Amino acid sequence: MISIQEMSFRYKRQQELFSSFSFRQENGSIAGLLGKNGAGKTTLLKLIAGLLAPKGGQLKINGYEPFERNPSFLESIYFVPEEFILPPVTISCYVKATAPLYPDFDYEKMAQILKDFELASQRNINKLSHGQRKKFLIAFALSTNCKLLILDEPTNGLDIPSKSLFRKVLIRSVTDEQLVLISTHQVKDVETIIEKVLVLDEGKIILDKNMDEISQQWKFLAVDSLAVIESPLYYERCPSGFKVMLAADRQESEVDLELLFNALVKEAI
Numbered sequence: 001m002i003s004i005q006e007m008s009f010r011y012k013r014q015q016e017l018f019s020s021f022s023f024r025q026e027n028g029s030i031a032g033l034l035g036k037n038g039a040g041k042t043t044l045l046k047l048i049a050g051l052l053a054p055k056g057g058q059l060k061i062n063g064y065e066p067f068e069r070n071p072s073f074l075e076s077i078y079f080v081p082e083e084f085i086l087p088p089v090t091i092s093c094y095v096k097a098t099a100p101l102y103p104d105f106d107y108e109k110m111a112q113i114l115k116d117f118e119l120a121s122q123r124n125i126n127k128l129s130h131g132q133r134k135k136f137l138i139a140f141a142l143s144t145n146c147k148l149l150i151l152d153e154p155t156n157g158l159d160i161p162s163k164s165l166f167r168k169v170l171i172r173s174v175t176d177e178q179l180v181l182i183s184t185h186q187v188k189d190v191e192t193i194i195e196k197v198l199v200l201d202e203g204k205i206i207l208d209k210n211m212d213e214i215s216q217q218w219k220f221l222a223v224d225s226l227a228v229i230e231s232p233l234y235y236e237r238c239p240s241g242f243k244v245m246l247a248a249d250r251q252e253s254e255v256d257l258e259l260l261f262n263a264l265v266k267e268a269i
């Protein structure tokens with residue numbers, strides 16, 4: 001569980017990025033963290049992972065203060081950063097050396113995901129392409145069975161089949177005891193797997209809702225002309241006409257996360 005109360009943080013000689021920041025998230029869901037460039041998503045993930053220390057307030061993850069780097073905390077969390085450096089060893093060597101740091105590591109799951117991603121365990125990690133290395137790290141993260149998995153832009157660098165495989169593998173392997181926090185700009189890549197949407201803007205979480213709540217509150221349509229729409233909350237041009245966001249009625253519609261995000265950060269709704 002993530003519990004943040006009145007947290008503040010700033011980088012040296014920079015303006016405050018978070019002040020009086022509060023946020024709570026129970027385990028048992030896959031949450032998507034969205035925000036504009038520079039909104040502070042990676043910084044928030046680093047604070048949660050204990051790679052940065054808050055300047056004030058309280059930040060607890062499953063009862064631990066991350067920056068204290070308690071060994072029990074470290075074995076319960078896995079962070080896949082956007083950029084990473086891995087040692088020049090084979091996949092099997094890396095797994096043999098680092099998997100024991102995670103008491104619930106599932107070697108069979110690792111073998112299966114590597115097979116799904118077509119990665120042979122005798123390959124040298126540093127001779128893999130960027131996308132292949134990312135897939136390896138995602139496979140490793142999921143196999144740790146850590147209570148908290150943090151994935152920063154996990155689909156960047158993945159080809160089209162790998163993106164859909166990533167979704168399948170993630171859904172298959174995550175349990176109700178886990179919390180998966182995915183920061184991304186690629187909303188289409190995660191739209192069908194996230195249960196919770198978090199939008200970070202100007203140092204605050206401005207949206208914290210389940211997909212069900214979103215579809216109960218808003219309706220998303222594609223129309224040829226705006227003339228047929230009464231009181232749109234937000235709309236954008238698209239090649240076939242307009243994408244429109246309205247207050248929900250009884251008619252169900254699929255959530256268009258990109259439109260919702262643009263509506264939230266461009267206009268107050």
Ligand SMILES: Nc1ncnc2c1ncn2[C@@H]1O[C@H](COP(=O)(O)OP(=O)(O)OP(=O)(O)O)[C@@H](O)[C@H]1O
Nearest residue numbers: 011012014017035036037038039040041042043044
């Ligand atoms: N090491 C650092 N030192 C100083 N400022 C930093 C550092 N890292 C990030 N920042 C600043 O903090 C702000 C938030 O950066 P952060 O990387 O957390 O945003 P983000 O939401 O992840 O952005 P993006 O979507 O572009 O990856 C930015 O203004 C950035 O310039």
